[in-house]
Amino acid sequence: LWGGTLSGLRFAWHSRMILAQLVRVMAFSAAGSALWALLPVIAQRLGTGAPGFGLLMGCLGTGAVAVGLVLGRLRARFGMEVIVGAGGIVFGAAMLVAALTKITAVVYIAMLFAGAAWMSAMSTFNTATQASAPQWVRSRAVAMHMVAALGAFAMGSAFWGAASDILGLTPTLCVAAALMSVGLLLARPMPLRMGALHEVTQATPWDELFIEAEPLPEAGPVAVEVGYRIAPGTDAAFLDTISRMKAPRRRDGATFWRVYKDLGEPSRYVERFIVESWADYLHQRARATMADQALETEVRAFLAPGEVVRMSHYIAER
Template sequence: MWDNRRKPGWYHRKMTSQHEQQTPQGPGPDTAHSAWAPFASHAFCWLWLANTVSALGTWIQNTASAWIMTDLTPSPMMVSLVQAAAQLPVFLLALPAGALADLMDRRRHLILTNLLMLVAATALAIVAALSRLDATILLALTALLAVGAGLNNPAWSASVPLTVPRQVLTQALVLNSVGFNIARAVGPAVGGLILTIAGSTVAFAANAASFAFVALVVGILLTFPRIQTSSDVPPEQFGSAMRVGLAYALAEPVVWNTLVRSAAFFGCASAIWALLPLYVRQVLGLSSASFGVMMGVIGAGAVLGGLIVPLLRKLISRNNLIALAGAACSVALIPLALIPSKMTAYPALLVFGLGWIIGASNLQATVQLAAAPWVRARVLALYQAMYNGAMGLGALLWGLLGEHAGLTGTILAAGLGGCLIALLTRAVELPAEIGDPSAPALAVPRTLSIAEEMLPLLYSARHRVVLAISYRIDPANATAFRAAMADVRLSRYRAGAVGWALSRDVSDSTHWVETFRVRDWHELRRGIEHHNLADSEVVVRARSYHLDEEPPRMTLLLQEPRA
């Protein structure tokens, strides 16, 4: 326990209160592994329905926007800019949006962001009704919708684990993807039909109605538990929350490797989303209705993939499954380029949709499982930044290449390149099993005395805090101790440290000192509050090499501010 006379027993209270509110009661053992188990939660049912309705409106909007742009301009670059405008704002806003989602009341945040998207979609419908829609206005309002989506998505994704227990979280994410892809299967076809019969105004109005529905569901039917924190520790500041979220992702190997794999997967797969409207119109010579049907075929493949994902996870490791999904998406592009016809396109797009959901759902599930509850929205925001950045920048790349190499040549390049990248990135391994980052920490003994006269300075938040921990290590165990401390280093950074070092005393070969800095005393306390079972286990492993019977000596230092 910290020897702090002003706050007796503080450390023990925080280690027990952090996890009291997080996990919903799960299904019984007979249903825990059912593909439909998440629907036992009423909150998840409403979340799933709202997600599906919102996705339906989004796909109607996307289909209408992409097709209208082909009417406004035949340039592959301009058509690709629709995709870029829908993705890049989400990429740029990801980390601020994740911090807001972790800091704000979740319900209020979701209502406000859906109202913002409702306003943007309504404005688009009004402009279309007035026949004032041009390429600039279409791109600008598409980007505004993407701003709302960028602010909404981290909070929405981070809400799923609050509605289901961990053992069915992967199934819940797959079902969410199935709902999204049911909307993808139906939405483009409905969007193409609406465009043909009623025009763009009705298509954009349908999207506005979907946001109104989501806002009502969240406002009336859903409540989310708040993460409990110490009442005497000030809440995180916005800038600090972004920094800590980024540090957590960089220091958590599972999250970092998943982000790398996501960039590779989505970057190559973005070609089909960016160029399919022009491919259907210029290469196949078909109408907007046919474009909607082909988008629906991708969605149907994704629904099929969602149904077989539980079986595939039992047969194939996570690492290989994501690599195979990337290869499937890429291989599906090759016949589109070499044998362009309607009969070739349908099975190829079905395979693409199958690979898409297998890869995307497993990548997102890996991030969800590896992120601690207190930082989950920020980590998911970084995943969504990687997704939208790869999709948006990929769309620009494929659009630029399409200007010079033609549509079929560009699609062929994306297919061949994607196969190669899927093979290469398999070396960035993802574990088969992921430990629960919300598991309570062990009660690691801590001794630290704080002089009464130093307490005002400690609580002033004007000084960075340096913690120095002294170890006595047998020189024969030096290599093993260094290896154990490498994991401790990652744990410190995940908890918010801004600098870490391991030093050795030149006058005493058994004396080692670990030092790390945090921004202030409150952030140090928040970091200890966030320690989980994995963090305490790596500390225990490192301390097992300590020679003395007494625990390592800890010294808390206040770094003097610069003059």
């Protein structure tokens, strides 16, 4: 269980798609939790009591259900970033309406739009996560998504409740709306996208294992060295390409990765990575995707004529 948890966390940390989705959903959920946490206070300020609070919740749910009927078509037409961006803007505007007006009908209408915006964004985050993880880690990716979304929601709710007690309802909702807008700026460094088919489809291992005796599954750590003798004059391009191997190696199980140059033979490079056990190494080989193999093909294109990749495996002696 612990090993499986660590492999899921390692995958998320070294997968730009999954990491971006987790950070974005945390930012959205933490800022948006202010409205949900302070909804009873909003109802109290409107003077509607328990029936009014129930109606506010009903408006949020109605908006969510209504947009759910057309969300798939909207996402296909406009794309994920537009849906999430519009959802953040609309939800932030709804918080401002709840903060700045006491007209009951206007607040109810704002809650309809807020429910639609919340459902649109959160459903898009969830879809992106499920579609961006290979089969072996998909359930763990969904679990991390739930922890990120609900964890940020829980901590955000506590924070906004305490802030409202100190600052008051109106300033707190205004700050939350501002943070929701700021969170949308994450779209540039951490864009959302769904994984392409070749990025989530597992591939057959490239090289056969040539070892004298199969180690025990728990034996390790295991060091793997992949030797490349490249064509003269291609060093810079080769290093630039092979550096992209770091993320998939680390993502699929390696705890260490580095490229070395042979001082005695400048055209020879060695890629070296370490995994915790023999079982982890076999898992790593099985987790490679078609996109990873395409990247390896690019790396092998730099080999000198007649040369082949040479792999060596080493296991720690205890």
